[in-house]
Amino acid sequence: MEEIVLGIGITALAGALATVAGAAEDTESDIGSQGDPNSQVQLAPQMGYIHRIFNKAISGEPPAYGAWCVIGAGVAWALMQINYNPALAIILGAVIAVFVQGIYCTSGYLGRTASLAKFQQPVYIDIIKSLTPVTMAHSFVAIFCTVAMCYLMATALHHPFALPLLGLVWGIALGAAGSATGNPFYGKERQYQNQKFGAGVPISASGNIVRYAEAGQRSSLDNGWFTTKFAGPASGICFGLIVFLELWRTVLFEKMMSGWGAIIMGIVLILIFTFIDRWIEVWGRKTYGPYGTTEEASS
Amino acid sequence: MTVKMEASEGGMPHNTLMIYGIVVAVVGTYLTYLNVVTGIAVFSFFGGIAAIAALWWGSDTIKHLCSYGLGTGVPSAGMVAFGSGAIAMIAGTKFGLASPIVTLILAAILGAVIGYIANSIINMNIPVMVTSLMEMAVVGAMTMLGFAAMCTGTFMFSGLVVGGMTLSMEPSAGAAGGAQTFLVTVLPEFAGSLIGGAALAVIFFLGAMALQHPFNACLGPNESQDRTLMLAIEVGFLSMFVVAVMSYAFLDLVSATVGVAISLIGWFYSYKQYIALSKRDAYDWLDAKPIREVGGDQ
Numbered sequence: 029m030e031e032i033v034l035g036i037g038i039t040a041l042a043g044a045l046a047t048v049a050g051a052a053e054d055t056e057s058d059i060g061s062q063g064d065p066n067s068q069v070q071l072a073p074q075m076g077y078i079h080r081i082f083n084k085a086i087s088g089e090p091p092a093y094g095a096w097c098v099i100g101a102g103v104a105w106a107l108m109q110i111n112y113n114p115a116l117a118i119i120l121g122a123v124i125a126v127f128v129q130g131i132y133c134t135s136g137y138l139g140r141t142a143s144l145a146k147f148q149q150p151v152y153i154d155i156i157k158s159l160t161p162v163t164m165a166h167s168f169v170a171i172f173c174t175v176a177m178c179y180l181m182a183t184a185l186h187h188p189f190a191l192p193l194l195g196l197v198w199g200i201a202l203g204a205a206g207s208a209t210g211n212p213f214y215g216k217e218r219q220y221q222n223q224k225f226g227a228g229v230p231i232s233a234s235g236n237i238v239r240y241a242e243a244g245q246r247s248s249l250d251n252g253w254f255t256t257k258f259a260g261p262a263s264g265i266c267f268g269l270i271v272f273l274e275l276w277r278t279v280l281f282e283k284m285m286s287g288w289g290a291i292i293m294g295i296v297l298i299l300i301f302t303f304i305d306r307w308i309e310v311w312g313r314k315t316y317g318p319y320g321t322t323e324e325a326s327s
Numbered sequence: 328m329t330v331k332m333e334a335s336e337g338g339m340p341h342n343t344l345m346i347y348g349i350v351v352a353v354v355g356t357y358l359t360y361l362n363v364v365t366g367i368a369v370f371s372f373f374g375g376i377a378a379i380a381a382l383w384w385g386s387d388t389i390k391h392l393c394s395y396g397l398g399t400g401v402p403s404a405g406m407v408a409f410g411s412g413a414i415a416m417i418a419g420t421k422f423g424l425a426s427p428i429v430t431l432i433l434a435a436i437l438g439a440v441i442g443y444i445a446n447s448i449i450n451m452n453i454p455v456m457v458t459s460l461m462e463m464a465v466v467g468a469m470t471m472l473g474f475a476a477m478c479t480g481t482f483m484f485s486g487l488v489v490g491g492m493t494l495s496m497e498p499s500a501g502a503a504g505g506a507q508t509f510l511v512t513v514l515p516e517f518a519g520s521l522i523g524g525a526a527l528a529v530i531f532f533l534g535a536m537a538l539q540h541p542f543n544a545c546l547g548p549n550e551s552q553d554r555t556l557m558l559a560i561e562v563g564f565l566s567m568f569v570v571a572v573m574s575y576a577f578l579d580l581v582s583a584t585v586g587v588a589i590s591l592i593g594w595f596y597s598y599k600q601y602i603a604l605s606k607r608d609a610y611d612w613l614d615a616k617p618i619r620e621v622g623g624d625q
Contacts (some may be wrong), residue, residue: 076621078618078619078620078621079618080618085543085544086536086540086543086544087401087402087405087536087539087540087543088402091402091406091532091535091536092536094532095532095533095535095536098528098529098532099529099532099533099569101529102526102528102529102569102573103529103569103572103573105524105525105526105576106526106572106573106574106575106576107575107576109490109519109524109576110575110576124569124572128565128569131561131562131565131598132536132540132562132565135540135544135558135561135562135598135601136540136543136544138544138601138602138605138609139541139544139545139554139555139558139605140544140545140546140547141605141609142545142549142554142605142608142609143545143546143547143548143549143550143608144547144548144549144610145548145549145608145609145610146547146548146549146610147548147610147621148610148611148619148621149610150609150610150611150612150613150616150619151605151606151609151610151611151612151613152613152614152615152616153612153613153614154613154614154615189525190518190523190524190525190526191524191525192524192525192526192528192529193525193528196525196528196532239618245617245618
């Protein structure tokens, strides 16, 4: 019984860490402009729209965050092998991972922008100076929380995987959660505020992203101001729920039916969420959407 | 998928690059064997140099493969290289002193099979697919082998899976005369090793990111070979730095510090060079200047 109570406590703590990690990850990727919305940022100069948005061409968020978290977890693991204090080891691991992340950010921006010289897009060096530290700070929070969560799983819950492998798996999950949940707020909404709400992005508007702000010219920090309020919490809830429910079903139902209890519970959870998603979609269409009323509205 | 586009012309021919890459990668990996010959582990950093050479060549291979209209497929190309390379590398390390050569041959065979399946069975129909995937698998395998040799000081299988030894003491049954005796056995410990502790996953991702990043970051109409290759060296040294920090768990203090120092010096130099090359290629280099409108509807 005490074991289960401890397990539930660890589950709650890991869920809380994951929520913070998810929010920080999505804010970081929106300020740095990573993932699928970045394709529009790259397209803009080719369509004649010179902009001052960060262009973090690394890879999709899941592999990138898999890499940062596995670096953090791997360095932390190596330092714990030579008897460093776990808290210090995790902090040092996250610091080194953030260093690598920052260097990748700057080289991604410089490389892509320099390769767009044909379209007269200049390199704005102040963007690197002002935005890279912001993305690194958010990234540090995300990596530290994820590695700390993995450490809790490995030591307190006795997960059979080694710490670096847990970091890899949960880092990819973190990137996927942020990419799937948070990016629509940035890519579909914030970049295209000049288009009709809910209209999608017509081909003719490709690359015509919003480049001017309330005052002056929009930088990626203005995007961060928007996505911190909407996309970050949504991603945080998404990743927090994933971690919490995953650990919850394992801690409570693992002993039932020699392990099958947790698997059955997982399938039940998937079915419940499929039902909720479908219900929200239908409700949203009926309440807000122009769908189904007229055909010509979607020209 | 067969429209070729936007790979820069000129520069060093790809085959020359490949030969340099293979030679430095194999020789560098073998130089880590000086650890065994001399008995001190300071020669481990040669593994990192070998891995950087492989990455340098691999980023040019990715450029050739991905110039066939695979813009968003660049990161996946890095992953497939290391996925196939990991199998070859782990199998190859079983062959003792011949490990680097066997790894290279196994990876080439594996890459050829994967390339054949992708090209002829899935019908991707890219002319350079088979040779490119062969090269990529070799790059992935040699990078992992090089970094693993740098991290642990050896490229042999036993050194990668055994982290240390623990003594197991059991009371010996039937001891004569009632004296308390123990049966002491030496048990190898796997959890603290490179593969058992999953530190190889770190090397996998460090290499895969470093392999795909140079061309992914530099692609575009004004991509130039020297800038892309300089970025490959830069991210290679950056990955080597992380591996050097991790090697504190396996090597002595001096050897690991030598690795950290060499990787930091190399990274700093190549990063400076890369920024200079970006400045050369960029349309303009502005600090806190407004947008200059060239078109659009604003």
